[in-house]
Each structure stands twice: as C-alpha cells, then as structure tokens.
Amino acid sequence: xxxxxxxxxxxxxxxxxxxxxxxxxxxxxxxxxxxxxxxxxxxxxxxxxxxxxxxxxxxxxxxxxxxxxxxxxxxxxxxxxxxxxxxxxxxxxxxxxxxxxxxxxxxxxxxxxxxxxxxxxxxxxxxxxxxxxxxxxxxxxxxxxxxxxxxxxxxxxxxxxxxxxxxxxxxxxxxxxxxxxxxxxxxxxxxxxxxxxxxxxxxxxxxxxxxxxxxxxxxxxxxxxxxxxxxxxxxxxxxxxxxxxxxxxxxxxxxxxxxxxxxxxxxxxxxxxxxxxxxxxxxxxxxxxxxxxxxxxxxxxxxxxxxxxxxxxxxxxxxxxxxxxxxxxxxxxxxxxxxxxxxxxxxxxxxxxxxxxxxxxxxxxxxxxxxxxxxxxxxxxxxxxxxxxxxxxxxxxxxxxxxxxxxxxxxxxxxxxxxxxxxxxxxxxxxxxxxxxxxxxxxxxxxxxxxxxxxxxxxxxxxxxxxxxxxxxxxxxxxxxxxxxxxxxxxxxxxxxxxxxxxxxxxxxxxxxxxxxxxxxxxxxxxxxxxxxxxxxxxxxxxxxxxxxxxxxxxxxxxxxxxxxxxxxxxxxxxxxxxxxxxxxxxxxxxxxxxxx
Amino acid sequence: xxxxxxxxxxxxxxxxxxxxxxxxxxxxxxxxxxxxxxxxxxxxxxxxxxxxxxxxxxxxxxxxxxxxxxxxxxxxxxxxxxxxxxxxxxxxxxxxxxxxxxxxxxxxxxxxxxxxxxxxxxxxxxxxxxxxxxxxxxxxxxxxxxxxxxxxxxxxxxxxxxxxxxxxxxxxxxxxxxxxxx
Numbered sequence: 001x002x003x004x005x006x007x008x009x010x011x012x013x014x015x016x017x018x019x020x021x022x023x024x025x026x027x028x029x030x031x032x033x034x035x036x037x038x039x040x041x042x043x044x045x046x047x048x049x050x051x052x053x054x055x056x057x058x059x060x061x062x063x064x065x066x067x068x069x070x071x072x073x074x075x076x077x078x079x080x081x082x083x084x085x086x087x088x089x090x091x092x093x094x095x096x097x098x099x100x101x102x103x104x105x106x107x108x109x110x111x112x113x114x115x116x117x118x119x120x121x122x123x124x125x126x127x128x129x130x131x132x133x134x135x136x137x138x139x140x141x142x143x144x145x146x147x148x149x150x151x152x153x154x155x156x157x158x159x160x161x162x163x164x165x166x167x168x169x170x171x172x173x174x175x176x177x178x179x180x181x182x183x184x185x186x187x188x189x190x191x192x193x194x195x196x197x198x199x200x201x202x203x204x205x206x207x208x209x210x211x212x213x214x215x216x217x218x219x220x221x222x223x224x225x226x227x228x229x230x231x232x233x234x235x236x237x238x239x240x241x242x243x244x245x246x247x248x249x250x251x252x253x254x255x256x257x258x259x260x261x262x263x264x265x266x267x268x269x270x271x272x273x274x275x276x277x278x279x280x281x282x283x284x285x286x287x288x289x290x291x292x293x294x295x296x297x298x299x300x301x302x303x304x305x306x307x308x309x310x311x312x313x314x315x316x317x318x319x320x321x322x323x324x325x326x327x328x329x330x331x332x333x334x335x336x337x338x339x340x341x342x343x344x345x346x347x348x349x350x351x352x353x354x355x356x357x358x359x360x361x362x363x364x365x366x367x368x369x370x371x372x373x374x375x376x377x378x379x380x381x382x383x384x385x386x387x388x389x390x391x392x393x394x395x396x397x398x399x400x401x402x403x404x405x406x407x408x409x410x411x412x413x414x415x416x417x418x419x420x421x422x423x424x425x426x427x428x429x430x431x432x433x434x435x436x437x438x439x440x441x442x443x444x445x446x447x448x449x450x451x452x453x454x455x456x457x458x459x460x461x462x463x464x465x466x467x468x469x470x471x472x473x474x475x476x477x478x479x480x481x482x483x484x485x486x487x488x489x490x491x492x493x494x495x496x497x498x499x500x501x502x503x504x505x506x507x508x509x510x511x512x513x514x515x516x517x518x519x520x521x522x523x524x525x526x527x528x529x530x531x532x533x534x535x536x537x538x539x540x541x542x543x544x545x546x547x548x549x550x551x552x553x554x555x556x557x558x559x560x561x562x563x564x565x566x567x568x569x570x571x572x573x574x575x576x577x578x579x580x581x582x583x584x585x586x587x588x589x590x591x592x593x594x595x596x597x
Numbered sequence: 598x599x600x601x602x603x604x605x606x607x608x609x610x611x612x613x614x615x616x617x618x619x620x621x622x623x624x625x626x627x628x629x630x631x632x633x634x635x636x637x638x639x640x641x642x643x644x645x646x647x648x649x650x651x652x653x654x655x656x657x658x659x660x661x662x663x664x665x666x667x668x669x670x671x672x673x674x675x676x677x678x679x680x681x682x683x684x685x686x687x688x689x690x691x692x693x694x695x696x697x698x699x700x701x702x703x704x705x706x707x708x709x710x711x712x713x714x715x716x717x718x719x720x721x722x723x724x725x726x727x728x729x730x731x732x733x734x735x736x737x738x739x740x741x742x743x744x745x746x747x748x749x750x751x752x753x754x755x756x757x758x759x760x761x762x763x764x765x766x767x768x769x770x771x772x773x774x775x776x777x778x779x
Binding site (some may be wrong): 213341 | 611626659663667764771
C-alpha cells in the first residue's frame with residue numbers, strides 16, 4: 001500500500017467513527033441476568049474489548065478477584081501497584097487502547113498515584129479500578145481506607161466513586177470513552193466493596209450522554225486555509241511535532257504534508273518516531289537536549305506549525321525569546337484547547353483531532369500548487385544542513401577501551417535494524433536514547449516526557465511486550481532508575497516476558513551529577529551510590545538472565561547474546577561517570593543559548 | 598504588562614458530590630485566585646450553578662475558561678464581564694450601637710435600602726444587597742459606628758435581556774453495538 005493510500009484508509013476509518021462514543025458489545029447471555037457488581041465489572045471490561053489487566057489483589061477488591069477466577073481476562077500479577085500502572089501505560093502507549101489496572105483500597109490505591117500522574121501528563125489512556133471500603137464505612141478511617149478520589153482529582157482526566165451497583169455499566173463505559181477520546185488520559189473508578197457484592201439485573205449502558213464532555217474532533221476548515229496561506233508564503237517554515245500525532249494516528253498524513261510542503265520537521269521527545277529519523281526532511285529533536293541545528297531552526301524559522309505538541313518548558317526554554325522570527329505566524333493544531341496559547345501566543349489555533357486536521361491540510365493543499373517549496377525553501381534547508389555540519393552531536397564511541405553510550409545505541413540500532421521498541425527510564429540514558437537511537441516508526445519510544453518518572457522503564461517495557469510479540473522490546477535504564485521498580489523483573493520471569501534490559505551503569509545519578517557539575521560548582525551532593533547491587537547476579541536471583549560488559553570489543557557480542565536469549569535479560573554496561581548529555585540549554589535560557597561538551 | 602481586572606464567571610456543573618472540589622482544586626492547582634464563590638442548585642436539580650469572581654489579565658481568564666471546560670463535570674462556562682449583566686451580593690453586617698447611634702444606623706440603612714434584621718441593646722444586624730461598590734459604600738458609612746463582623750454571600754449574576762445560561766438539550770450518543778446485542 002502506498003503512503004497516500006494508507007493515509008486515505010486511515011482517514012476513512014477516522015471519519016467513519018469520528019464524533020461517536022465508543023460502542024462496546026457484550027455477551028448476550030449475561031444481559032438481563034442477576035449479576036453481582038464484580039461480575040458486571042468484568043462483563044463491562046470484556047464488552048470494551050479488554051484482553052489484559054494489570055493488578056494486585058487485596059481486601060476490598062476481593063469480590064472482583066473472585067469473579068476474575070472464572071474470567072477469560074488475562075490478569076498480570078505485578079509486584080508493586082506502581083508497576084501495574086506503568087505496565088498499563090506501556091500497554092496503552094503501544095496499543096493505543098486504554099490500559100487497565102485493578103488494585104485494592106488504601107495503600108494499593110495510593111501506590112498508583114505516581115503512575116496516574118505520569119499518564120495524565122503524557123496523555124495516556126488508563127482505566128484504574130480501585131477497591132474501596134464498604135459505603136457504610138467511608139469516612140470512618142476504616143482499615144485500608146484512603147480518599148483516593150480526592151487524592152487523584154488533580155492528576156486524572158476524570159474520576160468517580162460508584163455508590164450504586166446499578167450505575168456500574170454506565171460508569172465503566174463512560175470511563176473507557178473519556179480515557180480514550182479527545183486528549184487521552186487516566187480515569188479512576190473507586191469501587192466500594194458492597195457495590196461489588198450487591199446484585200442487580202445486568203443491563204448494558206445504552207447511551208453515553210456526558211453533557212459536559214464533547215471533545216472537538218473535526219478541525220475548522222477556514223483556520224486550515226489561513227494556516228496554508230501562511231505556509232505558502234513562508235521561506236523558512238518549520239513543522240514542530242509532538243506525541244499527539246501518535247494518538248491521532250496521523251503519521252502518514254504528517255509525512256504527506258511535510259513532503260508536499262518540502263518543509264523540515266523537528267520533533268519533541270514524545271514525538272520521536274512519528275516522523276522517520278532517516279527522512280531527508282527530519283531535523284531530529286529540539287529543546288533542552290535537542291540538536292544545535294534543530295534549536296537554531298526553531299529560533300530562525302519564519303513560520304512555525306506546531307502539530308500536537310504543547311510548548312513545554314523543556315522545548316521552549318525562555319518563552320519570551322522562543323521562535324521570535326515566527327511571531328505572527330505560529331500555527332497550532334491540537335485536540336486540547338487549553339494547550340493552545342498556554343505558554344506561547346498562537347496566531348492560528350486549530351482545535352481537533354490532528355489526523356483529521358492534517359487530512360484537511362492535505363486535501364486543501366492539493367489545490368495549491370504554489371505550496372510546494374522545493375525552490376522557495378531550498379536555501380533554508382541548506383542553512384539547517386550547514387548548522388548540522390557545524391555542530392553535530394559530538395559523541396565518541398569509546399575512550400581508553402571503555403564503552404561510551406553512542407557505541408551502545410549504534411550497535412543496538414544495527415542489530416535491531418532500528419525496529420526495536422525502546423522503553424526508557426528518566427535521566428541521561430533517556431536523553432542519549434532520544435538523541436542517538438534513530439526512531440523510524442510511531443509508538444517505538446515509550447518514555448516519561450511530562451512527569452519524568454524514574455522507575456517507569458522496566459514495567460512499561462513489560463506492558464508493551466504483552467502487545468508486541470514480533471519486534472524486540474528493549475528497556476534502557478540507569479543504575480538509579482532501575483532500582484525504583486526492579487522488583488518487576490520477577491513479574492517478567494513469571495510471565496516469560498522477553499524484555500531486554502540494558503542498564504547504563506555509571507555508578508551515579510548521572511543527570512543530577514551533570515547539573516551539579518555545570519551549575520553547582522561540582523559540589524556532588526548525594527549522587528554517588530557507595531553500594532550498588534551486582535545487577536547481573538540480582539537478575540539471576542530473580543530467575544532472569546544476567547550479563548555484564550565493560551570492554552568495547554565485547555559490546556556487540558553481548559548485545560547479540562542478549563537479543564538472542566528467549567526470556568528476560570538484564571545487561572549491565574559499565575560506562576564512565578563523567579560522560580554528559582550535550583548540547584544543553586540551561587533551564588530558563590533561550591534555546592539557541594546552548595552549552596556544548 | 599497586561600492589566601489585571603476582576604472577572605465574574607458562572608459555571609453550570611453536574612450536581613454531584615466533589616464537583617466544587619474539582620473546580621476549586623483547578624484554581625488552586627494552577628495558581629489562580631478565587632475572591633468570592635457561591636454555589637446552589639438551579640431550576641434543573643441535576644445541575645448546580647457556581648458563580649465566582651477572580652482577578653487576572655485577559656489571557657489568564659481565557660486559560661481558566663478552557664481548563665474549566667475540560668472538566669468532565671462542567672457543563673457550561675460564561676464570563677459575565679463580556680456582556681451586559683446584573684450582579685448582586687448580599688452582606689450581613691453586625692454593627693455596634695447604643696441608644697444614641699441606633700437612629701443614625703437606621704438612617705444609613707434607609708439610604709442604602711438595607712434592612713435591619715436583628716436588634717439588641719449593644720448591636721444591630723444590617724442586611725444589604727448590591728454590587729461591590731454599594732457594599733463598600735455602606736461599609737464606609739457604618740465604619741465609624743464600629744463594624745463587629747461581616748458575612749458576604751459571594752456574587753450571583755444574570756445576563757440582562759433575553760440571554761440565558763442553561764444546559765440546553767443533552768445530545769445523547771447511541772451505543773450502537775449494545776443495542777444490536779440487546
């Protein structure tokens with residue numbers, strides 16, 4: 001299938017179900033029967049097409065676990081509830097479907113908060129089902145009671161306490177609809193124990209009438225025309241693309257439009273892979289650790305088209321001095337109206353699903369032969385190429401026989417043919433991954449961009465492996481991050497998840513050390529681990545394969561052995577502690593005020 | 598520098614518990630202030646109306662509006678500052694009086710069409726309704742007598758003329774495949 005045919009097919013599929021609420025189907029034989037709340041919950045999950053849930057049982061959620069015993073649903077028993085949420089995030093980031101979590105009340109529920117906040121920041125659809133003490137005990141400081149609806153109110157897209165078993169079908173289907181539509185996000189449902197045990201006649205929800213929730217899907221045609229007017233005249237246009245392109249399934253439309261316009265494309269961390277890194281129009285990542293040429297491009301462009309990104313401070317630096325040449329010609333397409341003109345004033349706002357909007361751009365562009373900027377934009381593209389030649393990413397592969405990060409990413413890219421799904425933790429290794437792996441396909445990089453959650457990498461990789469069976473799933477972590485959820489290795493072993501964990505081990509909290517090195521007069525406060533576990537031995541203790549490598553000449557064969565092994569593997573790679581991430585825009589500076597190694 | 602001014606915003610919300618906390622939490626979480634707040638049921642008992650006043654520049658108020666609209670429990674938001682409207686607040690003011698100043702108090706209340714709702718030997722309670730300026734004016738006049746306590750309701754507002762703030766007919770979305778299954 002050609003690209004334009006693929007884009008057209010995606011467009012038709014989108015138009016067919018745009019503006020429609022989700023349409024769950026349910027097994028006929030359950031309808032009208034007397035079921036317990038717990039059974040109804042599972043009926044609803046099946047009706048929503050859920051195949052896998054991640055969870056951990058406990059007192060108040062026991063009725064649901066009892067029903068789960070007879071259910072065809074695949075339940076993954078984690079080792080810590082935070083791991084369950086991150087696995088569901090990995091599952092959702094890769095599949096595009098809401099990830100489902102089941103936990104008990106009190107500590108089970110509060111342990112999910114970090115993951116929920118992470119999903120909220122990165123627009124990941126989740127449905128989190130929490131047990132709660134019986135309604136008669138709510139407010140009594142009962143055993144394992146926590147006001148989880150109150151606690152998660154600011155970090156969920158929506159949350160709700162169910163008080164009547166008859167509300168369950170409606171609440172559950174609404175939760176899936178809200179989580180997965182518009183700007184996706186986490187929805188938490190609090191389920192008192194008596195609501196799970198109460199019995200009522202099961203009637204599926206017939207209507208989803210949420211009068212306060214009607215996300216805009218279709219873009220405004222006039223605004224699209226205005227945007228095209230600007231881009232048609234622009235001599236130095238730049239597309240600035242974010243993670244929303246994945247949720248809008250808009251990569252094909254994006255590529256078509258970029259090629260039509262012949263404009264360079266820069267991506268945010270979350271947008272990596274939505275535009276192929278090897279495309280001649282690709283400029284790579286911008287922002288705090290973006291390439292020199294990408295940041296110079298955004299500072300010098302005369303028209304900026306932001307597609308489903310949100311002008312995050314890690315991208316813009318000082319907003320007053322961001323993209324000044326493009327002021328008056330900033331276009332922003334986004335599904336979330338509150339992201340528009342939040343940080344940087346936008347001139348042409350277009351609210352809607354970016355797949356729909358970019359489809360409209362491509363349709364209208366067909367009648368504008370003058371849009372294609374092969375000649376008009378040529379000098380601009382040559383300028384960006386010059387910037388790139390002037391200051392490439394200046395990393396080396398080895399020093400004194402030691403392994404440097406670039407060697408790991410080059411070899412990994414080569415051995416996986418650039419086709420791996422990479423799940424990262426947070427820190428230097430995350431930025432190196434973003435700069436060096438070269439992502440070609442959407443949904444290939446699973447990373448915590450907004451909240452910056454250390455400890456997400458391993459569980460998110462495990463969650464992703466339940467979706468993707470063909471492509472290898474590789475977790476890139478550090479000696480700090482991996483210890484925040486290393487217990488999930490046990491889950492990987494239990495379910496034979498073939499996740500490959502690379503620990504870039506420099507014995508330090510590298511990113512914090514780098515900041516202290518640069519901005520705190522080398523006063524290295526609390527960034528050195530005097531005691532680190534023997535990671536390969538620890539992996540072996542969990543029942544996984546543990547490996548270690550520190551010499552450059554042994555790296556490739558170690559990576560090959562890791563990828564060839566059938567089950568979960570942890571590969572500890574020793575790297576020097578002084579290696580930094582560059583270029584770097586210090587927080588609060590303009591993005592062309594970069595520091596180099 | 599953008600100019601700060603006062604805005605009065607009304608929000609129709611689902612009448613369910615926790616909804617006020619969602620709205621007020623949004624303000625505190627994003628660093629917006631609320632200077633007054635009133636909440637009550639509307640003609641439709643499934644809907645509550647929150648009216649609040651806030652200060653900020655136009656861009657902040659635009660953001661507030663967008664974020665409020667993002668809340669699932671919020672049905673509609675209007676900024677009354679943008680159109681002709683009536684806004685009123687009720688204040689109960691407890692004033693120190695004695696035999697000599699009581700008559701003076703009655704005179705002041707009369708000027709402001711305020712009512713005296715409680716009288717005692719050493720204090721008097723005045724009920725006054727109006728906009729900010731009127732309530733500020735009566736407070737200035739009563740201050741020399743000695744104001745002991747004030748309780749204000751927060752504002753209520755309606756558009757002038759025929760324009761209404763109502764929920765409108767809900768657009769229900771049919772759940773197709775369930776219907777088929779049923």
